[in-house]
Amino acid sequence: MSGFMTSIAQAIVAAGLAPLLVGFIRWLKARLQGRRGAPPWQPYYELRKLFGKEAVVSHTASWLFKATPFVVFGTAVAVASLVPLVLAPPDPFAIGDLFAVVYLLLLGTFFLALAGLDTGSPFGGMGASREMTVVALTEPTVALSIVALALKAGSTSFSQIVTRTIAEPGMALGPGHLLAFASLFIVTLAETGRLPVDNPSTHLELTMIHEAMVLEYSGPYLALVEWGAALKLLIFLALAANLFIPWGIATTLSPSALIVGAATFVVKLAILAVAIAVLETRVAKLRLFRVPELLSASFVLALLAVMSTFLAR
Amino acid sequence: MTLGAAGLLLMAVGFVGGGAVAAVWPTDRGARAVTLAGAIAGCFGGLIAAVFSMATGRPAAAHLPQLVSSAGGIVLGLDRLGALFLALVSTTGLLAAIYGASYTKEYEGRHSLGMFGLMFNGFLLGMSLVTCAANVFTFLLAWELMAVTSYFLVMTESDSPETRQAGLWYAAMAHFALVLLLPMFLLMAPDPNATTFADLRLGARILPDVARDGVFLLALVAFGSKAGVVPLHVWLPRAHPEAPSHVSALMSGVMIKLGVYGLLRVLVDFLGAGPAWWGGLVLLAGSVSALAGVLYALTENDLKRLLAYSSVENVGVILLGIGAGLILQSYGLPALALVGFGAALLHTVNHACFKALLFLAAGSVVQQTHTRSMEQLGGLIKGMPYTSAVFLVGSAAAAALPPLNGFASEWMIFQALLSGAQTPQPGAAIGTPLAVGVLALTSGLAAACFVKAFGITFLAMPRSDRTTGATDGHWSARAVMIVLAGGCVVLGLSAPLAIGAMYRTIDAVSPIVGPVAAGVNARVWLAAPSGLARVSPVLLALLLTSIVVVVASTLRHRGLSLRYADTWGCGRIHQTSRMEYTSSAFAEPLRRIFSELYRPTQDLSISVHPESQYFVRSITYTSHIVPWFEKALYDPLTGAIKKLATWILRLQAGSVHLYLLYVSMALVAALVAAWWSQ
Numbered sequence: 001m002s003g004f005m006t007s008i009a010q011a012i013v014a015a016g017l018a019p020l021l022v023g024f025i026r027w028l029k030a031r032l033q034g035r036r037g038a039p040p041w042q043p044y045y046e047l048r049k050l051f052g053k054e055a056v057v058s059h060t061a062s063w064l065f066k067a068t069p070f071v072v073f074g075t076a077v078a079v080a081s082l083v084p085l086v087l088a089p090p091d092p093f094a095i096g097d098l099f100a101v102v103y104l105l106l107l108g109t110f111f112l113a114l115a116g117l118d119t120g121s122p123f124g125g126m127g128a129s130r131e132m133t134v135v136a137l138t139e140p141t142v143a144l145s146i147v148a149l150a151l152k153a154g155s156t157s158f159s160q161i162v163t164r165t166i167a168e169p170g171m172a173l174g175p176g177h178l179l180a181f182a183s184l185f186i187v188t189l190a191e192t193g194r195l196p197v198d199n200p201s202t203h204l205e206l207t208m209i210h211e212a213m214v215l216e217y218s219g220p221y222l223a224l225v226e227w228g229a230a231l232k233l234l235i236f237l238a239l240a241a242n243l244f245i246p247w248g249i250a251t252t253l254s255p256s257a258l259i260v261g262a263a264t265f266v267v268k269l270a271i272l273a274v275a276i277a278v279l280e281t282r283v284a285k286l287r288l289f290r291v292p293e294l295l296s297a298s299f300v301l302a303l304l305a306v307m308s309t310f311l312a313r
Numbered sequence: 314m315t316l317g318a319a320g321l322l323l324m325a326v327g328f329v330g331g332g333a334v335a336a337v338w339p340t341d342r343g344a345r346a347v348t349l350a351g352a353i354a355g356c357f358g359g360l361i362a363a364v365f366s367m368a369t370g371r372p373a374a375a376h377l378p379q380l381v382s383s384a385g386g387i388v389l390g391l392d393r394l395g396a397l398f399l400a401l402v403s404t405t406g407l408l409a410a411i412y413g414a415s416y417t418k419e420y421e422g423r424h425s426l427g428m429f430g431l432m433f434n435g436f437l438l439g440m441s442l443v444t445c446a447a448n449v450f451t452f453l454l455a456w457e458l459m460a461v462t463s464y465f466l467v468m469t470e471s472d473s474p475e476t477r478q479a480g481l482w483y484a485a486m487a488h489f490a491l492v493l494l495l496p497m498f499l500l501m502a503p504d505p506n507a508t509t510f511a512d513l514r515l516g517a518r519i520l521p522d523v524a525r526d527g528v529f530l531l532a533l534v535a536f537g538s539k540a541g542v543v544p545l546h547v548w549l550p551r552a553h554p555e556a557p558s559h560v561s562a563l564m565s566g567v568m569i570k571l572g573v574y575g576l577l578r579v580l581v582d583f584l585g586a587g588p589a590w591w592g593g594l595v596l597l598a599g600s601v602s603a604l605a606g607v608l609y610a611l612t613e614n615d616l617k618r619l620l621a622y623s624s625v626e627n628v629g630v631i632l633l634g635i636g637a638g639l640i641l642q643s644y645g646l647p648a649l650a651l652v653g654f655g656a657a658l659l660h661t662v663n664h665a666c667f668k669a670l671l672f673l674a675a676g677s678v679v680q681q682t683h684t685r686s687m688e689q690l691g692g693l694i695k696g697m698p699y700t701s702a703v704f705l706v707g708s709a710a711a712a713a714l715p716p717l718n719g720f721a722s723e724w725m726i727f728q729a730l731l732s733g734a735q736t737p738q739p740g741a742a743i744g745t746p747l748a749v750g751v752l753a754l755t756s757g758l759a760a761a762c763f764v765k766a767f768g769i770t771f772l773a774m775p776r777s778d779r780t781t782g783a784t785d786g787h788w789s790a791r792a793v794m795i796v797l798a799g800g801c802v803v804l805g806l807s808a809p810l811a812i813g814a815m816y817r818t819i820d821a822v823s824p825i826v827g828p829v830a831a832g833v834n835a836r837v838w839l840a841a842p843s844g845l846a847r848v849s850p851v852l853l854a855l856l857l858t859s860i861v862v863v864v865a866s867t868l869r870h871r872g873l874s875l876r877y878a879d880t881w882g883c884g885r886i887h888q889t890s891r892m893e894y895t896s897s898a899f900a901e902p903l904r905r906i907f908s909e910l911y912r913p914t915q916d917l918s919i920s921v922h923p924e925s926q927y928f929v930r931s932i933t934y935t936s937h938i939v940p941w942f943e944k945a946l947y948d949p950l951t952g953a954i955k956k957l958a959t960w961i962l963r964l965q966a967g968s969v970h971l972y973l974l975y976v977s978m979a980l981v982a983a984l985v986a987a988w989w990s991q
Binding site for chain 1: 692694709714724735743746747749750752754760761767768769772847849853856860861871877878890892893894899900902905906
């Protein structure tokens with residue numbers, strides 16, 4: 001039961017921390033670009049403001065449009081309770097593995113794309129079409145990165161991967177591990193709508209992907225969608241951090257381990273967030289039809305990771 | 314007489330009686346009722362036999378040796394594998410028949426419903442008999458009955474040239490398969506007179522390796538063409554959409570699965586473990602089918618053709634499971650191989666459930682709007698709330714989203730492939746991860762495909778006035794679809810129990826030594842063969858719904874005020890459906906990315922005002938996708954057949970004298986042959 005409670009607690013902590021992560025990246029980007037920028041906690045104000053507003057719903061939209069924000073937010077929170085954040089979940093309480101997490105996130109995207117089509121706006125359709133294209137092309141890379149990890153750990157379960165990597169640190173420095181990390185990082189950029197695949201701060205129709213899809217949302221619905229997206233970013237960064245560099249993560253429920261786990265988790269997230277902010281100030285957005293090249297490069301990296309795990313045996 | 318044999322008897326009597334009486338019934342309305350009654354009786358009989366056989370493990374058998382005794386007579390024997398497929402045929406058949414009773418109402422006066430009923434019941438009988446045939450003659454007879462009756466069902470709307478062409482493709486490919494089946498069975502038979510499946514099982518064990526390879530290749534091609542494996546799938550996207558929708562549901566849901574049944578029967582039951590390249594070839598065929606199927610489905614604008622291509626994809630996914638099983642079996646890991654075969658069987662059952670649902674829902678759409686083109690649909694979610702809801706469930710299951718049934722079986726196939734990657738053999742260790750990549754890409758593309766299928770058909774505004782006045786249709790059709798949607802949910806949540814049943818089914822056919830992996834799939838857990846990774850669909854669903862309920866009730870408690878307004882349109886005052894994304898537009902990015910495969914042809918003509926080229930009068934844009942490998946493969950073949958046919962036509966000069974000469978020549982030849990053989 002305590003395992004169950006901790007995964008719920010983890011999900012709540014993650015949901016609470018997610019807006020800060022987005023705000024921090026925005027703030028750092030502004031600083032790197034020579035602007036003052038809004039403070040890192042600005043997204044909390046935005047969420048509060050949005051929750052207080054009324055929602056405007058299109059005449060053409062159906063019940064699906066109103067249900068989608070809950071599904072998107074719900075899948076993100078559910079995934080946050082499954083992945084290792086501060087604590088590697090003890091096995092009996094992990095009700096899903098890596099594949100389950102990937103498909104749960106796909107469930108959210110599936111509904112979001114349908115909601116994009118539901119209003120009949122050309123932007124929504126455009127965003128839905130592009131989002132599904134990008135997501136479909138990232139799936140094989142995600143799966144192969146999972147295979148690369150699972151081959152070494154002997155399983156796709158989170159706790160197994162984390163404990164095996166901690167037990168055999170030599171493995172984590174091998175080429176397979178680094179290649180898989182690189183490919184998963186590229187996928188993270190694509191799946192969470194960051195540069196160079198999508199621009200989270202654009203409001204120009206022709207370049208939008210995720211923003212175009214959620215264009216019709218407003219008020220509390222928009223708040224849920226934005227919050228869900230922030231949580232998804234946090235989850236992907238946490239996966240990249242904890243599956244590849246798991247040191248510091250709590251493996252027991254003792255308070256000292258939890259404090260160390262929480263501290264290292266925040267540090268790891270901050271490092272990856274800085275990496276994203278620096279990257280986003282350095283690169284331009286790719287044309288949509290150049291994105292597959294980037295994604296196939298990441299697929300090749302993941303394939304090489306799998307091959308090298310085999311050769312290293 | 315055991316309960317199983319009684320079930321088989323009821324099955325035969327129901328189908329034959331229902332078909333025959335319907336054929337001679339004077340009124341169309343009565344013929345529909347009789348068709349339904351016969352199908353219900355037959356399907357119940359089939360279900361009784363199947364459940365009896367699955368529950369007791371004893372085969373339900375029937376033996377009629379005096380019927381065509383020279384070929385071995387009719388021998389029926391239903392083991393667990395057959396019983397599983399018979400249960401699939403009977404359940405889907407029952408639901409399709411109930412749905413069809415109201416669906417065929419609009420054929421009254423246009424088509425002969427008596428003949429339709431005969432063919433429909435014959436089709437169900439053929440499919441049921443395939444699963445319980447226990448000798449070569451019975452199997453081939455049932456196989457041919459299934460092919461011929463379904464040919465006539467496809468040809469129901471034979472006044473359209475497309476349907477006739479589809480029928481021709483279907484008949485040609487079905488008989489191509491039949492021609493290959495005969496030598497395959499005879500290769501295994503130890504003696505021309507010993508053709509029961511028990512004899513074949515013994516015969517296959519003592520075959521030399523070359524002959525075993527031959528049997529494997531023949532089985533893969535013959536059953537593969539029935540199952541719709543690329544490049545033998547050409548008939549499938551042509552024939553399935555042309556048939557009435559409940560027949561499409563049966564064809565896509567069940568009939569192509571009998572190809573999978575045949576493959577499992579021959580590979581797992583008769584042949585047993587083979588060399589690793591067998592598995593590699595099946596894995597390759599599965600990968601190609603899965604990817605090509607989903608990519609063609611994605612660019613399809615015809616709703617039923619999209620679903621048909623998606624069936625090609627799912628057969629590919631099933632083959633990935635079988636391929637993984639064969640590879641693991643060849644390396645002497647039967648306990649792991651069981652996982653591959655079991656996952657393939659589970660996906661077979663799951664696909665039957667959601668594809669039947671999708672075809673029936675698409676049938677309701679077609680019945681209400683009289684078009685299959687998604688470019689003319691849209692906004693149906695308002696007029697057809699039930700149909701759209703069940704189509705959404707089916708789409709999510711087809712996209713392998715948790716906690717529905719498609720997810721459970723794809724998860725198991727992933728795990729089976731992963732255990733292939735863990736075997737210390739270079740071929741398997743490199744081939745299976747690639748198959749994992751293919752499966753992941755397939756499921757990502759399937760998600761995009763079903764977003765398109767559901768989103769364009771049911772959401773936003775109508776794209777033409779065909780959708781005005783569309784309603785959910787007859788209550789019985791609605792009930793059938795709700796049952797199938799419930800099946801998708803229940804099969805998804807109870808997947809750990811279902812996969813256990815699949816393991817037992819395979820284990821009954823090909824007993825393995827050592828611990829059966831079924832044990833680790835206890836209660837709510839779906840487990841990987843190593844037992845280290847597991848997932849619980851029930852708990853995932855519980856977690857997800859409880860979070861959604863908590864969030865939604867919190868928001869409601871705080872007070873959620875809604876205002877309805879027009880969709881924002883950059884200052885446009887009036888929103889029309891012409892501003893919406895279309896089906897082609899949705900698939901355009903992927904069509905460009907995979908343009909090497911699609912090789913689209915584009916034709917753009919712009920007519921401008923004679924005074925100035927800046928005033929455009931009209932723009933016409935047409936674009937087609939050329940399935941180039943179909944052309945490359947089948948065009949030379951059909952060309953050669955046509956040439957041969959024209960050459961043979963010379964024999965038929967129309968002169969009676971010539972025909973008399975042929976008759977006498979044939980007589981002489983027969984006499985010579987009789988003399989020679991003595």
